[in-house]
Amino acid sequence: MKTAIIKYNAGNIRSVQFALERLGVTGIVTDNPEEIISADKVIFPGVGEASTAMRYLRERKLDQLITGLKQPVLGICLGMQLLCKHSEENDTDCLGIFDTAVKRFQSPVENLLKIPQIGWNNITGLHSVMFEHVPENAYMYFVHSYYASLGADTVAITNYVINYSAALQKDNFYAVQFHPEKSADSGSRIIENFLNL
Amino acid sequence: MLTKRIIPCLDIKDGRTVKGVNFENIRDAGDPIELGALYAAQGADELVFLDITATNERRKTLAELVSRIARHVNIPFTVGGGIAAVEDVNVLLQSGADKISVNTAAFNSPGLIDAMAREFGSQCIVLAIDTRFEDGDWYVYLNGGRVKTATRAFDWAKEAVDRGAGEILLTSMNNDGTKKGFALDITGQLSQNLHVPVIASGGAGTVEHFVDVFEKAQADAALAASIFHYKEIEIPALKTFLYEKGVNVRF
Secondary structure (H helix, E strand, C coil), X not given: CCEEEECCCCCCHHHHHHHHHHCCCCEEEECCHHHHHHCCEEEECCCCCHHHHHHHHHHCCHHXXXXXXXXXXXXXXXXXXXXXXXXXXXXXXXXXXXXXXXXXXXXXXXXXXXXXXXXEEECECCCCHHHCXXXXXXXXXXXXXXXXXXXXXXXXXXXXXXXXXXXXXXXXXXXXXXXXXXXXXXXXXXXXXXXXX | CCCCEEEEEEEEECCEEEEEECCEEEEEEXXXXXXXXXXXXXXXCCEEEEECXXXXXXXXXXXXXXXXXXXXXXXXXXXXXXXXXXXXXXXHHHHCCCEEEECHHHHHCCXXXXXXXXXXXXXXXXXXXXXXXXXXXEEEEEHHHCEEEEEXXXXXXXXXXXXXXCEEEEEECCCXXXXXXXXXXXXXXXXXXXXXCEEEECCCXXXXXXXXXXXXXXXXXXXXXXXXXXXXXXXXXXXXXXXXXXXXXXX
């Protein structure tokens, strides 16, 4: 099995590679179209800023390549937001796999809500093969200032003042807002479930 | 619901874990990778590794250590100690660190915080402040607590957040090593007036101290070292106690 990790200008790719390694899988970090297309599984990770990331993907035509993929694709954090339709982060049009808007957290009262959300939060309403053997209310590690709204593709929900999509799924596209590669055993289980698709 | 975080801190010197009591009398408390993985398995929410090595080789050694930690530890971790340039941050993040913490260098050149936040995002820039209460206020200390400044901890924290720091790691030097509890007043002042998470550090001695810092000071996370290293408090028991006291924690 060949697992490709899409290389672009967004950080923390190494952690994803190490998480795969702990499961006995070698992840190939690449921006080579043939390597990505021929992979059995594709992971689209990312920590960074949406408009910069989208510009980078468009310049290299990786945007069309990603939306045309037929094998299982897993978007993580910014990777998930980029798979949505539009992000409020610098008013960015994204890849549009999920018909979902990405918005910025708003504190109802000044300083009540700390932004970014940093830390462990629970996920509920789990209904995806990604979550097999992952208990309802499992804790995952989140670091983000923007969130994907609830919609038809929502397969897990988290609350941070409002309910939002902790995970999305449509056809061969899977996506999580949290970092499964940093979410201890439950996170590792999600990556394993994805690799077993 | 977002949980309160328990963070063991591992001071690293020449690749080994050490802990200074009141920043002195350093003792060896074991291998950092082994200890880090053990804490992760016990339910620690994050780890902080502070490198106190003072040799020229330290940068390369630290990057190698970070990469070994990232390979074995499946929870987030922060690396700090002598970070003074954007390139240092790049190397450590590329090696697998989730966040980096800056202290003295950021105080001496505050523009570093802006540059780092712009390059890597606020979420991975932690500002560490060592502070001591004297003459009626909390002042910033530099160089591992050896150099006093005339700047108030709150003012520096606020400026750093405005410049892009995503989290504050606040160590009270008055409390550190005493095991008499965290500095609730300054921790609360920062936590309730800044829009970024505050990690309280220094003074943890009992499980009740953690309840106090979360409930009274509204800290987002609490950090401790020696009480964990010497098994005076074990993380599962601490989390059970917090849960029973109504503090939202992860199991």
